[in-house]
Amino acid sequence: MRIGELARRSGLSRDTLRFYEKQGLIESRPGAEATNSYRDYPEEALITLDQIADAQAAGMSIADLAMLMGQLQAADPDGFDGEAFLDARIAEVEARVTRAERFLDSLRQARAALAATPVLR
């Protein structure tokens, strides 16, 4: 599919998609039609984009994500320690989730306190 359709279906802007592609997060075949230079995205790009959203929600930077996607599926070329890298990311994300859940609890408590206050304190 072309960039416009992917943008509509993913909810991202065309600019964002081109940006992600430049960063190596998604890929497109250069238009099979030869005559133009339009990008052609496979259906699975939508899945990848959803996973990118998950990663961003977990606080991952695009640079780290590109590192992950590039290095991990490249079957561990040479001196890249995938296990150590993954372990570090996992620890970071776990810490983040723990903090986020603690915050969520306090938000819920604040909400309950508000609800329990009829009109004035």
Added chain:
Amino acid sequence: MRIGELARRSGLSRDTLRFYEKQGLIESRPGAEATNSYRDYPEEALITLDQIADAQAAGMSIADLAMLMGQLQAADPDGFDGEAFLDARIAEVEARVTRAERFLDSLRQARAALAATPVLR
């Protein structure tokens, strides 16, 4: 305590602390000693800073946090709908945590896959 001590104990830079104060996230009494203009932070600033870290891990912006802290404890002055605001934040954070956990799962799977690969595929 003065800014240097708070910085050491919180792990944040003095600049960050002054920045947070300017944004209304933390408060200090202007030095009781009168002669200088040094900030004087109460012990609880450390707790507040930890909560701020939780909120940031949950994806809250400083602007939203300032809004929360300012409006909510100001006993709902006038036209500010605290319940709606809280409900919106809660929904956002829940969605974020869900996504983050999904990402964490895939990280763990990737890790397990790596561990299961002795030397070559």
Added chain:
DNA sequence: CAAAACCATGGAGTTAAGTCAACGGTTTTG
């Protein structure tokens, strides 16, 4: 009491992640 260590303010600079604008080709459509 002088040097070192701290603090303040104001403003410029940085980084990440997009976003926008300008200009010029390609496709689609009425």
Added chain:
DNA sequence: CAAAACCGTTGACTTAACTCCATGGTTTTG
């Protein structure tokens, strides 16, 4: 087939959250 709708590239701009720097007071310390 001409206008509308798409697409491409390059490069400048934006926003959030800091970070750095310069300049000049205040405290602490040996």
